[in-house]
Amino acid sequence: MRTRAFTLVLFGIYVLSTINISAQNPGYMGKHIVISGEGSFSGSAFIMKKTWLKYGANAEFVLNKKISFGFGYLYNSTYSDYKERSDDYFTYSGFNLQTHTFGIDFYVYSSGIAPLGDFIRFRLFYMQNHSNDFYDNKTPINSGIDPYSAPSYSESELSNSNYGVSIFFGRKRIFYNVLSVAYGFKLGLTTSNPVTYSITYDDIFGYGNENSFSKSTSYENFFSTLVSLNVNIGFVL
Secondary structure (H helix, E strand, C coil), rough: CHHHHHHHCCCCCCHHHHCCCCCCCCCECCCCEEEHHHHHHHHECCCEEEEEEEEEEEEEEEEECEEEEEEEEEEEEEEEEECCCCCCEECCEEEEEEEEEEEEEEEEECCCCCCCCEEEEEEEEEEEEEEEEEECCCCCCCCCCCCCCCCCCCEEEEEEEEEEEEEEEEEEEEECCCEEEEEEEEEEEEEEHHHHHHHHHHHHCCHHHHHHHHHHHHCCCCCCCCHHEEEEEEEEE
């Protein structure tokens, strides 16, 4: 996770270093950077029937009157029970899931002068999912299994990754020449989702614990990203 996130940061720094943002970059009263916290709320009325609240931060660097570039991060913690199941011996319960999302942002302002006015933000993102609620043999901890019954029942972690793209349609206002407030809605799509999962995974092995984890995270990532309401509050520097 750290290597891929670090690669995204290095790429962003390289892009910034190759673009001249001096005289042709008016910014807002000579200010060219916006640092803000971000909250994202989404929900699904079908299939998963739950809501998600993500929070994080982002940085925006004004390049010219209409274009900005930046980085973003979002964190989400939820209980995933999508693939709960039972057999003759145990109930294989859900698990606590933590998701870290790292993104590279490109802003296009349709009105006003960046970073003020209506804008569209395009984001390429990388998601890292992980849970500590598993044993080494990939059985969920909350399954009623005696952890001392076999050597493979020591606590472990399952993790996987996902990628995607999102488009944020927003409006940004600036108060007192320093306080930045942006709001709008976001549409997103992940590469691992219910459709691609059904194609890439064989249903014969669909009840394996690791595949259950992969299916649950693909559904969680997809529906929590599909449509969301976003609010950013920060400072213009």
